[in-house]
Structure formats: C-alpha cells, structure tokens
Amino acid sequence: MSDHSNWSLKGNYFESCNCDLVCPCIFLMPPTQGHCKALVAWHIAEGKMEDTRLDNLNVAIWLHSPGSLTDGNWRLALYIDERANEAQKDALTQIYGGQAGGHPAVLAGFVTELMGVKTAKIEFTESGKKHHLIIKDVAENEMYSLDGEDGGEVKVTNHPLAVSPANAAVISKSKTLKFKDYDVDWAESETVGLSAAFFYQP
Numbered sequence: 001m002s003d004h005s006n007w008s009l010k011g012n013y014f015e016s017c018n019c020d021l022v023c024p025c026i027f028l029m030p031p032t033q034g035h036c037k038a039l040v041a042w043h044i045a046e047g048k049m050e051d052t053r054l055d056n057l058n059v060a061i062w063l064h065s066p067g068s069l070t071d072g073n074w075r076l077a078l079y080i081d082e083r084a085n086e087a088q089k090d091a092l093t094q095i096y097g098g099q100a101g102g103h104p105a106v107l108a109g110f111v112t113e114l115m116g117v118k119t120a121k122i123e124f125t126e127s128g129k130k131h132h133l134i135i136k137d138v139a140e141n142e143m144y145s146l147d148g149e150d151g152g153e154v155k156v157t158n159h160p161l162a163v164s165p166a167n168a169a170v171i172s173k174s175k176t177l178k179f180k181d182y183d184v185d186w187a188e189s190e191t192v193g194l195s196a197a198f199f200y201q202p
Contacts, residue, residue: 004100005202007091009054011045013164014131014195016141016174016188023192025069026159026169036065037186039141039179040163041133042198043124049091049100057081058122059092060135062179069110069161077115077182079135081122093117101202103165115182131172131195139179143172143193164198 017023017038019031040061047054060079065071078096080089094100097117098108121136129145148154155168162169172193179186 004049004094007047007049007095007100007102008199008201009042009044009047009095010199011043011047011197012126012195013040013042013198014126014133014141014143014172014193015040015163016143016172016177016191016193018188019192021146021173021192022156022171023194026156026161026194028068028070028160030068031065035067036063036069037179037188038063039133039139039177041122041124041141043126049095052087052091054084054088054091057084057088057092058124059096060120060122060124060133060139061096062139062181062184063111064184065110072110072112074111075113075115076111078117079120079122079138080117082119084119089119095200102200104200107163126195129172131193138181140176141174141193142176143174143195145170145172145193145195162196163194164196167196167198169194169196 058081063076098105123134133141146154154171157168177188
C-alpha cells in the first residue's frame with residue numbers, strides 16, 4: 001500500500017449510542033450522560049485502495065469518549081469483516097486507523113487508545129425502517145427510524161459533528177444495543193440512532 005491517496009469508499013452507515021433523542025454531540029454539546037459509548041458500522045457498497053477492491057465489506061467500531069466527543073481521549077475497538085482477505089484487511093485498517101487521510105483520519109485523531117483490531121463476522125442489514133448490526137459473539141445494534149410528521153423519515157442536516165459529512169442524518173431509536181469485549185460489558189435500549197449514506201476519500 002504505497003499510495004494512500006488512491007482510495008475511496010461509499011455506502012451506508014448507522015450507529016447508536018447512550019444518548020437520549022436527539023444526540024447533543026452532533027451539535028457540539030456534551031453527551032446526555034456526560035460521556036459517550038457508541039457502536040458504529042459501515043457497509044461499503046463500493047470501495048478501493050490502489051488495486052485492492054473493497055466492495056461489499058463491513059466495518060464496525062465500538063468507542064468510549066469520557067466527555068464531549070470533540071475533547072478526544074476516545075478508546076476504540078475496530079472490527080473488520082472476516083470475509084476480507086489480507087490485502088483488504090490491511091487497506092481497511094489503514095483507512096479506519098487514520099493513516100490514509102480523509103474523514104476517517106479526522107475521527108481517528110480523537111482516539112487515544114486503540115483497544116485492538118479484530119476480524120469478525122459482521123452482519124449489516126437495512127430493511128425499511130429497521131437497521132440491524134450483529135458482530136458475532138461481540139455486539140448487536142437493532143434500531144428503527146422514527147416517523148416524522150408526514151410519516152417519512154426524521155432528518156437532521158448541516159450538523160457540525162458528523163460521521164458522514166454533507167449527508168443528512170436519519171434519526172432512529174435503538175431497541176437492542178450491546179457490546180461485550182475487551183472487559184467491557186455494555187447494554188442500552190431506547191437511545192438515539194443515526195444513519196446516512198457516506199462517501200470517503202483522501
């Protein structure tokens with residue numbers, strides 16, 4: 001991987017955290033409980049780094065921020081789709097680890113402790129209002145988009161903190177949200193969820 005400038009990813013992402021509706025973090029305000037624990041996942045519909053294709057792979061993270069997200073000091077665990085070969089795993093680890101630039105590098109800049117990088121079976125599904133993530137033997141996030149005034153989606157646009165810049169975030173509520181790994185045993189429900197399309201490049 002000699003040329004970190006030759007990569008791109010696009011697809012869909014969703015996340016849930018421990019905040020109430022609507023997450024104050026995306027408005028650069030402190031989390032509901034004073035800290036943030038979040039489970040975030042990406043489905044890469046199309047992607048590449050140099051000659052390595054990254055299509056149809058999934059990536060997920062669990063993170064803990066002890067205060068406002070923009071204050072940093074995050075602890076983060078990274079999970080790469082077990083279907084990825086060695087070249088694909090290396091490319092995704094570089095991108096989501098921040099070494100390849102772009103928005104993932106901005107997010108990685110808040111990380112103080114990388115708890116680890118693991119391969120796992122990651123199931124990422126979206127159907128109607130349902131968004132469902134399973135990291136086998138590790139985590140689950142099941143959330144449902146809220147109904148707006150007209151029955152359509154509830155969206156937040158132009159928010160200053162975003163996993164997917166320039167894209168409206170659809171608001172959901174979690175039904176099942178849990179993570180158990182690295183001596184962490186965390187579970188929530190009825191908390192905020194966000195989803196959007198994403199496009200990353202250097």
